[in-house]
Amino acid sequence: MYKHLYIKNYHNFYWAIFIAFFFNFIYSYNQNEFTKGLWIKSEHLRSEQSIKEVISDAYRSGYKIIFLQIDVHNDYHYNPLIYKDNSKNSFDPLNTSLYWANLYDLEIHVWINAYKIWSSTWPPPENHIFYKLQKNYKSWFATDINGHSDYNFEFVSNSNNFSGIFLSPLNPDVNIYIENIIEKLLFDYKGKIHGIHLDYFRYKDSMYGYNIEGRKQFYDKFNVDPIYLNKNITNDNIEMTDSIHIIKEYWLNHKVSQIDSLIYGLGKLISNFNEVKSKDIKLSVAVKPEIYEAKLRWNQNWDNWINNDYLDFVVLMNYYNDTESFSNNLWSIYKHFYNTKNINKIFVGINTIEKNLDKSKLKNVKIIKEQVQNAKDFSYPGVIIFSSEYYNFNPTLYLEIFSEKDK
Numbered sequence: 555m556y557k558h559l560y561i562k563n564y565h566n567f568y569w570a571i572f573i574a575f576f577f578n579f580i581y582s583y584n585q586n587e588f589t590k591g592l593w594i595k596s597e598h599l600r601s602e603q604s605i606k607e608v609i610s611d612a613y614r615s616g617y618k619i620i621f622l623q624i625d626v627h628n629d630y631h632y633n634p635l636i637y638k639d640n641s642k643n644s645f646d647p648l649n650t651s652l653y654w655a656n657l658y659d660l661e662i663h664v665w666i667n668a669y670k671i672w673s674s675t676w677p678p679p680e681n682h683i684f685y686k687l688q689k690n691y692k693s694w695f696a697t698d699i700n701g702h703s704d705y706n707f708e709f710v711s712n713s714n715n716f717s718g719i720f721l722s723p724l725n726p727d728v729n730i731y732i733e734n735i736i737e738k739l740l741f742d743y744k745g746k747i748h749g750i751h752l753d754y755f756r757y758k759d760s761m762y763g764y765n766i767e768g769r770k771q772f773y774d775k776f777n778v779d780p781i782y783l784n785k786n787i788t789n790d791n792i793e794m795t796d797s798i799h800i801i802k803e804y805w806l807n808h809k810v811s812q813i814d815s816l817i818y819g820l821g822k823l824i825s826n827f828n829e830v831k832s833k834d835i836k837l838s839v840a841v842k843p844e845i846y847e848a849k850l851r852w853n854q855n856w857d858n859w860i861n862n863d864y865l866d867f868v869v870l871m872n873y874y875n876d877t878e879s880f881s882n883n884l885w886s887i888y889k890h891f892y893n894t895k896n897i898n899k900i901f902v903g904i905n906t907i908e909k910n911l912d913k914s915k916l917k918n919v920k921i922i923k924e925q926v927q928n929a930k931d932f933s934y935p936g937v938i939i940f941s942s943e944y945y946n947f948n949p950t951l952y953l954e955i956f957s958e959k960d961k
Contacts, residue, residue: 588937591618591619591620591901592615592942593903593942594665595941596624598942599624608945612658612942620660621751621869626739627682634735649743663747663748663751664750665751666751669722669754672684691727693765694721695765697765698758704758720758720762722768723809724768724769732820736750741827745833752817752837754840756848757852757853760851772804776801780805806853810849813854817839817865818864821837836866838865838866839856840868840871841856841868841870843872857891866899867935868901869902870901872884872902873903873940875905877925881925884902897932897934900934901936901938904922906941906944907944916944919951923954
């Protein structure tokens, strides 16, 4: 839970801190409505009937914002690099969802997997962007420190530790590709959507980021191939002295800067669109919950994005299954942003589903309810529930995890 207030010799000191925070919480409640949103996965958007049902469920449950997952890497409606196949069904899940959301007066934020283009261990469908990129744009794919690239991944059903097929932020053409998708969405669905929500807006993991284009950029600037920085080998340009730590820092900053520049550019794109069209479309990103791990492992510099107004808000994927870890992380972030007063730009993502092997079940409802209350207690502006899959287990869960005054 919170940092426990052990009131012993310092009874008065800690009690004063507790009272200060208590009134700060109460003040925050009076100033802002607690927002409740729901992630809806693309698997619930297969037909008009399934869309109608999940949107109406969200409305009856009291959610105001829907983060709607759209497969932009597999559908010509959203991807300028995919050509329309007139022989196939032209059903548009987003357009249908927007129709029903408008009837229920719900906000739709289009949820996009950015750098991750495929999630399953089986091969993508034949029209998927993976095949076009694999054939013509091999340098776009994520590459690990051993030179293994996602473009030649062998799909087998029993792949262990498979985390998806990723593109590399280090290739400038990849960032242009993502920007073009978002620009298409803004113009093709103008006046209908309320936000763009980016998921997997990061590197695949710490051992990735060795795309050939990125390595060349860094070598041209520092005369060092970054592949040597994290191996117990050297080349003629590196002496294993204290300077290696400086070069490693440059490499980390170089990786981070590629994502930073894209989020900054997307913020400008949406801001300019809003000015021209008199709209208020929001930009948000789903982020890893621990600030420093997000920077070092995933190269998500999200506290900087918030403090520099690169986006409107982030959604913290605080998916701990126990309340103590969940609350400790909220406390850590609260302290980090306390002086900047930017806590109002951080929504808390709460997971309702537990997965064991290939089976899913509903998380303990008592824990979900405690975590929702924790987010309120720490003055966060709202929670986003992951995901609509919980309707398969408990269609009335909303009634159990939110207090009566929140509904």
